[in-house]
Amino acid sequence: MKSLSIRNKIWLTIISVSVLTIILVVVVSYYLYQTLYIEKQTETLLKQGQFLEQSYYENNPGDFSERLDWLEGSTETSVIFTDDQMQLASGAPFDSFADENLITFSERQDLLKGKTLTFTKFHTGLNQEISAVVIPLSMEDRLEAVIFLYIPLTAITEAFEPIRNFLIVGVFLVIILLILVGTKMTNRIVQPIKQMEKVAKDIAQGDFSKRLSLTGEDEMASLGRSINTMTSNLDEVDRNRREFLGNVSHELRTPISYLKGYSEALDEGIISIEKFAKTVKKETDRMDRLVHDLLDLAQLEGDSYPMNKEPVILAELVKEVLDRFRLKLDDKNLIAEVQLDEGVVVNGDYGRLDQVIDNLLSNAIKFSANNRTIRISVVEVKTMGILKLEDEGIGIPEEDVPYIFERFYRVEKARTRKSGGTGLGLSIVQQIINKHEGRIHIDSKREKGTVVTVEIPLFHFY
Incomplete structure (x- = not known):
């Protein structure tokens, strides 16, 4: 029925x-x-x-x-x-x-x-x-x-005649009033629901541009505003998804094009096998890093990804990462000035925080000229452990700083690709800091250098 x-x-x-x-x-x-x-x-x-x-x-x-x-x-x-x-x-x-x-x-x-x-x-x-x-x-x-x-x-x-007449007229007026109020009330309820139904069908078909035009402060208007917010979020997610797929396709297209071109050159005898093998290794390494970073970012963006938090002595972690980069620092004759408070213990995932410091220090070395100084400090401020990393590198234009954490965003379109990066490093860093309920901030000026400030909640000893 x-x-x-x-x-x-x-x-x-x-x-x-x-x-x-x-x-x-x-x-x-x-x-x-x-x-x-x-x-x-x-x-x-x-x-x-x-x-x-x-x-x-x-x-x-x-x-x-x-x-x-x-x-x-x-x-x-x-x-x-x-x-x-x-x-x-x-x-x-x-x-x-x-x-x-x-x-x-x-x-x-x-x-x-x-x-x-x-x-x-x-x-x-x-x-x-x-x-x-x-x-x-x-x-x-x-x-x-x-x-x-x-x-x-x-x-x-x-004696009851006037009362009976009053009741009859009253019932008649009540019926008319009920018809008017009922029609208005049903329209007030049903029309928004019809709009919501239409918008829901459009969303189901992938059209996130439609919005509900509901006024008032009642529950129906509030629901309409919530649906509009949801639709806007879905629209943004869809745009990000398309942009993400476009970026991934673009990133993969470049090494594939290199491999295809070098394969044709090898067939025609233009290049040697040694040069072809070197190019294949370089481009496959790039694709491997891209896939690894994409999987890493996808995991970090999920709500269920676990953080194995424990007491981490931030100064000790910084020292370990510096030791790994000692050769690179020496190759460019870079000086690492450190000011580390050994008593700063944060509540964090050791491996993920190592990944954050590794990425930030790698960028500082990569974009710093020879014979420059990189300053690293660890201090405690209120309930946060503060890691600050300052370089004297080429810096970032001020207009690009707000977008620096976006996936695949490049200040110069060819910079990351030439330096071997995937354009996902800072996005991964931001996700890790967010998972720690911390904050990251970047100040930078062109040709003046960059200052990265990371705040991580302290570990509370009970």
């Missing part, structure tokens, strides 16, 4: 609530009519009957007759009185209604027992619906007379 749409579900809810409300109003109105008004009228008739009963037992026929006349003249109550023993002895106590008995046989038996009768019904003798009280007047356990007091319910319904 086909499920109901959201619009139909909303309307079904509105109609159900409306019907239940109208039924409740009708039931309450009927209850008020029956239990309050009718019972109030019956209570009034009883008091009037007791008033006449008291006057009858005072044995003052004139006063009793005056009270009967006053009650019928000044109120809506009709009174029938009889003390005719012949009529009381018969089944029809009031001869003016000879065709129909005012009371039934069983009711007459109750009167003979001295019971006061109260009822609300359509009386065939009076040909109308009445609310009535019948009071027996007895002397020495013998029925002497009967007072029959009644009020036509037409008088009561006429």
